[in-house]
Structures are given as structure tokens and as C-alpha cells.
Amino acid sequence: MLQNIKYILIKLKLIQPSAQDIHKWTKAKQAEKLEYVLExxxxxxxKLAAEALGEIGYSSSIPILFRAINDNVHNVSIAALNALEMIGCTDELGTTIINKRFNWVKNKREKEAKREANKNKKYKIYVWERSSKKSFERVKEQLKRPMR
Known part of the structure; x- marks a missing residue:
């Protein structure tokens, strides 16, 4: 009874579910509550809801997990990808999206690691002379010489 009242308060957006609530819903395999929290x-x-949906493994939550891939928070999108992989999304579109997203995450992490590695590296910056400055200096030298 208390859990139902708490879920109503969550739906009214008065409170947020705790990790314990999500854990209880995972044990009870209440996918509809987890899907609501994921959205x-x-x-x-x-993030916790996406991980829980992966543990439950219902194929009915695949569309919601696909929408969660485009989440602004990267941890949520990665958790959704992991959940889709745990569920075993076997259609061609699903596997293509999962592979591309995992490659994107891998490339992003490699770039960040490369940036961190080159953070303290010092570069030599060469100062090039402007051509207009050179021509001005040449004209000054010519004016100093006597005319013939």
C-alpha cells in the first residue's frame, strides 16, 4: 500500500524514487514503473532504471531504451546501451545503432585520453615575419642610399 502511494507521488513529480525503490521494482519485475522512471x-x-530494465530483460522495454540512448547525460545513454545488449536486441537496426553508439563512446574516450596525455606538452610556436614589414624595411634602406 505504501509503495503504491509513493508511486503516485512519483507520478505527480512530488518526489523522486530512491535506489531502494528501483531495487524493489527490479526484484518484483515491475517494468512499467521502471520505464516511467527512465523517461x-x-x-x-x-541510469538506475536503465540498468534495472536490462536486468529484468523484458523485450517490451526495448523502444523506451532506444529513446534513452539519445539522453543528454552520457551515463544514462551508456546504461541504456548496456541494457539493450543484456536484453539481446537481435534485429538489424538495433544491433547497428548499438554498435555505432559504442564506437562513438569509444572514440570520445580515446580523444579525452589523448587530450589528457598532451595536456602538459609544450609546443614551439614560430613567429613569422609579415611580408609588408619586410618590404617597408627594404624601402627604408633604399631611401638611405644616395641616388645616382
Whole structure:
């Protein structure tokens, strides 16, 4: 009874579910509550809900997990990808999207690691002379010489 009242308060957006609530819903295999939290929760609960949906493994939550891939928080999108992989999304579109997204995440992490590695590296910057400055200096030298 208390859990139902708490879920109503969550739906009214008065409170956010805790990790314990998500854990209880995972044990009870209440996918509809987890799907709601994945769509409307804060970033921590969205991540936990995506992981929980992967543990439950219902194929009915695949469309919601596909929408969660485009989440602004990268941890949520990665959790959704992992959940889709755990569920075993076997259609061609699903595997293509999962592979491309995992490659994107891998490339992003490699770029960040490369940036961190080159953070303290010092570069030599050469100062090039402007051609207009050179021609001005040449004209000054010519004016100093006597005319013939």
C-alpha cells in the first residue's frame, strides 16, 4: 500500500524514487514503473532504471531504451546501451545503432585520453615575419642610399 502511494507521488513529480525503490521494482519485475522512471526521473534514477530494465530483460522495454540512448547525460545513454545488449536486441537496426553508439563512446574516450596525455606538452610556436614589414624595411634602406 505504501509503495503504491509513493508511486503516485512519483507520478505527480512530488518526489523522486530512491535506489531502494528501483531495487524493489527490479526484484518484483515491475517494468512499467521502471520505464516511467527512465523517461521522467532525474539523471541518477534514469541510469538506475536503465540498468534495472536490462536486468529484468523484458523485450517490451526495448523502444523506451532506444529513446534513452539519445539522453543528454552520457551515463544514462551508456546504461541504456548496456541494457539493450543484456536484453539481446537481435534485429538489424538495433544491433547497428548499438554498435555505432559504442564506437562513438569509444572514440570520445580515446580523444579525452589523448587530450589528457598532451595536456602538459609544450609546443614551439614560430613567429613569422609579415611580408609588408619586410618590404617597408627594404624601402627604408633604399631611401638611405644616395641616388645616382
Amino acid at each position: 521522467h526521473g532525474n539523471y541518477k534514477t534514469r
